[in-house]
Amino acid sequence: MANVNTEGRNWTKEFGLGTEPLNIDIYTSEEQYEKEIDMIFRHCWLNVGREDDMPNKGDYVVHDIPILNTSILLTRDADGEINAFHNMCSHRGNKVCQENVGNSKFHLCEFHGWAFDGKGMLRDIPDEKNFFNLDKSKLNLKTVSVDLWEGFIFINMEENPKETLEEYLGEVVPLLKGYPFDRYTPIFGYEGEVNCNWKISVDSQQEAYHAAYLHRRTLNGALGGKENPYIHCLDYKNLGRHRMLSMPAGDEPPRKPIDTLAAENTVSIRSYSEGQDFSEWPTGVNPSRSDNWAADIYVIFPNFWIALFNGMYQTHNFWPMGQVDKMYQRITMRATEPEKPSQLWARQYSRCMSRDVWLEDFSTLEATAEVAKSGAFTEVNLQDQEVLCRHFHQVVSDYINGEYK
Amino acid sequence: MSKADKKLPEQFKELEVFLDKWCFPTQMERTNERQESNMDEIKAFYAAIEPRMKEILDYLDTFSIENLKGNEKTLLELAYAVAEIAPAVEMFGQKYVTSTFDARDFLPTHEPVLKRPKMSTAPQY
Numbered sequence: 001m002a003n004v005n006t007e008g009r010n011w012t013k014e015f016g017l018g019t020e021p022l023n024i025d026i027y028t029s030e031e032q033y034e035k036e037i038d039m040i041f042r043h044c045w046l047n048v049g050r051e052d053d054m055p056n057k058g059d060y061v062v063h064d065i066p067i068l069n070t071s072i073l074l075t076r077d078a079d080g081e082i083n084a085f086h087n088m089c090s091h092r093g094n095k096v097c098q099e100n101v102g103n104s105k106f107h108l109c110e111f112h113g114w115a116f117d118g119k120g121m122l123r124d125i126p127d128e129k130n131f132f133n134l135d136k137s138k139l140n141l142k143t144v145s146v147d148l149w150e151g152f153i154f155i156n157m158e159e160n161p162k163e164t165l166e167e168y169l170g171e172v173v174p175l176l177k178g179y180p181f182d183r184y185t186p187i188f189g190y191e192g193e194v195n196c197n198w199k200i201s202v203d204s205q206q207e208a209y210h211a212a213y214l215h216r217r218t219l220n221g222a223l224g225g226k227e228n229p230y231i232h233c234l235d236y237k238n239l240g241r242h243r244m245l246s247m248p249a250g251d252e253p254p255r256k257p258i259d260t261l262a263a264e265n266t267v268s269i270r271s272y273s274e275g276q277d278f279s280e281w282p283t284g285v286n287p288s289r290s291d292n293w294a295a296d297i298y299v300i301f302p303n304f305w306i307a308l309f310n311g312m313y314q315t316h317n318f319w320p321m322g323q324v325d326k327m328y329q330r331i332t333m334r335a336t337e338p339e340k341p342s343q344l345w346a347r348q349y350s351r352c353m354s355r356d357v358w359l360e361d362f363s364t365l366e367a368t369a370e371v372a373k374s375g376a377f378t379e380v381n382l383q384d385q386e387v388l389c390r391h392f393h394q395v396v397s398d399y400i401n402g403e404y405k
Numbered sequence: 406m407s408k409a410d411k412k413l414p415e416q417f418k419e420l421e422v423f424l425d426k427w428c429f430p431t432q433m434e435r436t437n438e439r440q441e442s443n444m445d446e447i448k449a450f451y452a453a454i455e456p457r458m459k460e461i462l463d464y465l466d467t468f469s470i471e472n473l474k475g476n477e478k479t480l481l482e483l484a485y486a487v488a489e490i491a492p493a494v495e496m497f498g499q500k501y502v503t504s505t506f507d508a509r510d511f512l513p514t515h516e517p518v519l520k521r522p523k524m525s526t527a528p529q530y
Binding site: 049053061062063064065066099100101186187188189190191192193194217218220256257258259261262265319321328330332338339340341342344345348349351352353355356358359360362363364365366367 | 523524
């Protein structure tokens with residue numbers, strides 16, 4: 001590993017965590033699951049996409065969130081501001097917006113045509129004179145707490161959140177200040193429902209240990225490489241309830257013809273450029289300033305994940321879906337738009353190749369959930385390079401026991 | 406335009422025999438085709454088109470993205486099928502990545518898909 005020698009570090013100890021195995025009921029307990037919804041998801045700031053999901057005035061996006069028993073309507077109003085509402089009509093409770101995305105100056109409830117504007121104000125009631133003593137001032141769409149960080153939209157189900165979003169994100173804010181999030185636009189993404197506990201999937205994305213074996217056919221030495229075959233990370237940071245790791249690049253992976261052609265025409269999750277000048281980068285991106293850096297992963301509690309690369313970044317949203325072993329995951333990749341047909345083709349290759357890498361990750365999810373309750377093993381063993389998993393479960397445990405400070 | 410009417414630019418005529426099986430406008434259709442084909446079919450397509458891919462991209466680059474229409478658009482869609490099947494040939498040696506999660510349940514959000522998960526925020530159509 002060039003530049004940074006992390007051998008001899010004991011990250012688990014530095015994080016202030018124990019070394020004993022975890023009980024597998026972190027993935028299977030219905031009692032814990034219910035507490036996670038009540039004590040975490042109903043109180044924490046939760047990511048619901050990004051400003052560029054709705055770039056124009058009148059744009060809206062609907063996030064149905066079954067665990068919160070609601071649907072959230074995000075709008076960009078006539079002044080260009082982002083708003084969040086319960087997507088529920090004040091007449092008889094129908095969902096006002098039923099398309100996932102769209103653009104409209106007014107939102108007309110499909111049921112009887114009650115009309116609301118982008119600021120949630122009730123603007124029209126058909127046949128209004130036949131109602132009885134309506135107090136229209138109480139019939140605007142019900143707002144949900146919303147705030148932005150670096151263009152990412154977060155909601156909070158508390159009417160008056162105890163912390164602002166910035167306070168909630170804490171050290172993450174200064175670490176990533178200056179990363180060019182706005183320069184990149186969504187170039188592809190995937191989504192799926194998975195029959196597993198949401199934390200099984202979060203854990204699969206917060207350690208690099210698995211990449212050496214699970215991704216041997218795809219990443220193939222691109223992380224870690226011969227000098228660092230188990231992909232020991234360049235850095236780990238305990239960021240309170242959040243956490244990060246910094247992944248080492250490896251060798252140029254062996255490339256066959258089509259893969260070579262694509263690598264010549266676009267950035268991808270298995271191409272890391274050398275000789276970058278990091279001096280102007282945010283302190284939280286490649287924090288150890290290694291010449292051998294691939295990407296950083298920030299895991300924002302409870303269910304949002306960002307991977308920062310040179311020239312692109314990737315987000316994951318992990319959502320429990322109302323049962324202990326059912327979840328929904330959304331992945332979005334952002335980079336620069338292709339400028340010519342060869343780049344357009346290379347982007348399509350990147351879409352397919354990245355999907356296949358993520359399918360490798362997904363291959364472990366339902367497979368783990370299917371046997372987690374077998375009783376054959378009741379503990380999960382974590383090594384030092386899986387410190388972020390251990391940290392995550394400690395924070396979850398503190399939250400659901402009312403001990404998080 | 407029906408599939409039978411699709412043509413490739415003159416210099417790529419001999420690849421037209423693959424249009425019926427491999428030329429689709431959407432990624433989801435290409436994904437389905439990869440999963441529903443056998444490895445011999447995938448390898449045959451790869452063997453015929455891989456040596457021409459550099460030439461195909463150079464040819465397409467004589468157009469701007471906005472001007473890819475007709476035969477050129479057909480050629481791009483066929484090249485997209487190469488992007489779909491290349492990992493099967495070059496990385497996996499099999500058409501599927503895993504037997505424990507179906508690629509067809511992993512839905513692209515960058516193109517319209519008719520039936521989406523409940524929590525999706527992507528366009529349906």
